[in-house]
Amino acid sequence: MSNKIELMINEVFQESFEIEKNQLKPEANIFEDLGLDSLDVVDLVVALQNKFKVEIRTDERIKEIRTLKDLCIFIKELQSEGSS
Amino acid sequence: MNCSIYPDSIETIIQNKQLFCLEIDLKGKCNHNCSFCYLTNVITPDQINENELSFNEITDLISQAHGLGAKKLILYASQSNPRPDITKIGKFIVEKNLQIDCSFNGTISTLPSDLSNIKCLKHKYSCFIASDGSVYPCAGMPLLIGNIRNNTLEKILSDSEVVENLRNHEINIKGPCRNCDKFSNCYGCRGRTFSLTGDYLGSDPLCPENQSKLDKITYLPMSVENLIPQKLGMRVVSSLLKVGERTAKIESIFTEKSPFVKPDGSIEEIAYMEMMAQSAAAMNGFEKFDTDRPDPGGFLIGGQKINIYCKAYIKERLIIDISKQAKFGNFGILTATIKRNNDLIAEGEIKIYKNDGANNEI
Numbered sequence: 001m002s003n004k005i006e007l008m009i010n011e012v013f014q015e016s017f018e019i020e021k022n023q024l025k026p027e028a029n030i031f032e033d034l035g036l037d038s039l040d041v042v043d044l045v046v047a048l049q050n051k052f053k054v055e056i057r058t059d060e061r062i063k064e065i066r067t068l069k070d071l072c073i074f075i076k077e078l079q080s081e082g083s084s
Numbered sequence: 085m086n087c088s089i090y091p092d093s094i095e096t097i098i099q100n101k102q103l104f105c106l107e108i109d110l111k112g113k114c115n116h117n118c119s120f121c122y123l124t125n126v127i128t129p130d131q132i133n134e135n136e137l138s139f140n141e142i143t144d145l146i147s148q149a150h151g152l153g154a155k156k157l158i159l160y161a162s163q164s165n166p167r168p169d170i171t172k173i174g175k176f177i178v179e180k181n182l183q184i185d186c187s188f189n190g191t192i193s194t195l196p197s198d199l200s201n202i203k204c205l206k207h208k209y210s211c212f213i214a215s216d217g218s219v220y221p222c223a224g225m226p227l228l229i230g231n232i233r234n235n236t237l238e239k240i241l242s243d244s245e246v247v248e249n250l251r252n253h254e255i256n257i258k259g260p261c262r263n264c265d266k267f268s269n270c271y272g273c274r275g276r277t278f279s280l281t282g283d284y285l286g287s288d289p290l291c292p293e294n295q296s297k298l299d300k301i302t303y304l305p306m307s308v309e310n311l312i313p314q315k316l317g318m319r320v321v322s323s324l325l326k327v328g329e330r331t332a333k334i335e336s337i338f339t340e341k342s343p344f345v346k347p348d349g350s351i352e353e354i355a356y357m358e359m360m361a362q363s364a365a366a367m368n369g370f371e372k373f374d375t376d377r378p379d380p381g382g383f384l385i386g387g388q389k390i391n392i393y394c395k396a397y398i399k400e401r402l403i404i405d406i407s408k409q410a411k412f413g414n415f416g417i418l419t420a421t422i423k424r425n426n427d428l429i430a431e432g433e434i435k436i437y438k439n440d441g442a443n444n445e446i
Contacts, residue, residue: 039385042416
């Protein structure tokens with residue numbers, strides 16, 4: 001399950017931000033390593049909402065995310081909340 | 085406020101964004117179209133049989149409401165032709181130790197005396213579920229905020245801007261209601277206000293307190309003139325028609341005097357993104373309009389996925405539907421479509437910066 005989430009998150013970064021596949025490692029910092037800025041995060045929120053069919057627009061946890069691994073854990077949490 | 089007969093005070097429930105009460109439409113196969121029925125505002129009789137919630141969906145919903153703190157359920161049922169499982173549903177509710185108030189064929193029940201002071205503020209602790217799972221702020225307000233088949237009740241209520249705005253009524257209600265002596269405990273009938281003014285945050289035109297101030301009440305559609313900073317000429321939208329859950333509908337009619345019109349009477353392509361941006365500004369301006377809240381404005385950062393499918397011309401009535409998609413800090417993304425009748429003229433996504441300080445809204 002988390003492998004699938006990881007793959008889908010990587011697709012978002014490749015499709016929406018044109019980031020090379022070899023940069024997409026779980027420990028990669030989305031700001032320092034992948035080069036996103038606060039202006040990009042809102043695009044990331046939209047892309048994740050569309051990809052995973054989840055609502056994250058009001059979720060404060062997005063502000064705490066630093067790495068791709070953090071993002072994967074966050075999406076997993078969201079999905080389990082949605083199905084509970 | 086002290087509601088001593090219940091373990092939690094209503095105020096605690098409101099502060100914790102929980103529910104005190106849930107209203108559920110269980111009208112089942114009722115095909116009456118009674119003129120007095122409260123629910124015909126939301127669901128027309130021919131829709132009632134379609135997609136009705138199953139027993140399991142209803143019990144799951146009740147469990148969710150119970151988990152959110154609900155103490156009371158108001159069931160709207162058909163007396164002449166009730167759902168066959170209505171007794172089982174009632175038993176489930178009793179087992180959950182919840183209070184039931186049953187309303188037959190849309191006759192509205194009276195609330196217990198402890199709630200009478202704040203019955204006008206019911207959206208702070210209550211919501212209404214239609215027979216197909218659609219969630220509304222109340223049975224009298226046909227303003228869809230979600231569906232329990234797509235999301236949990238908790239998620240729908242916490243994500244809903246409409247619910248959030250109603251829960252913070254002190255800063256959001258427009259017009260004479262906000263200057264009324266009773267404003268801290270009453271914001272009029274929101275369903276009636278929405279039906280009559282198009283604005284769920286407007287002032288109640290039928291409240292006796294407002295009868296001498298009717299000219300101060302805002303109605304939709306309204307001109308965007310006082311909602312956006314652009315002056316005639318640079319203004320490319322005309323009227324705000326409707327507002328909904330993070331959505332708005334705006335009208336635009338170009339005249340030959342507009343600098344965005346080409347010699348053949350068609351609209352310059354650059355105007356479409358500007359129409360989207362000004363629509364976002366009009367939606368934002370209306371939220372603050374007549375509320376004593378400052379509107380520090382914002383600006384368009386850019387657009388993406390803007391597709392223009394065909395030309396539009398002067399004097400044509402163009403309708404822009406705009407929808408907030410996401411926000412982060414002061415940045416927001418909205419999607420928009422521009423249509424002429426049913427023809428899609430253009431669509432796209434715009435990114436805006438909202439100069440909103442601590443609120444960080446889009």
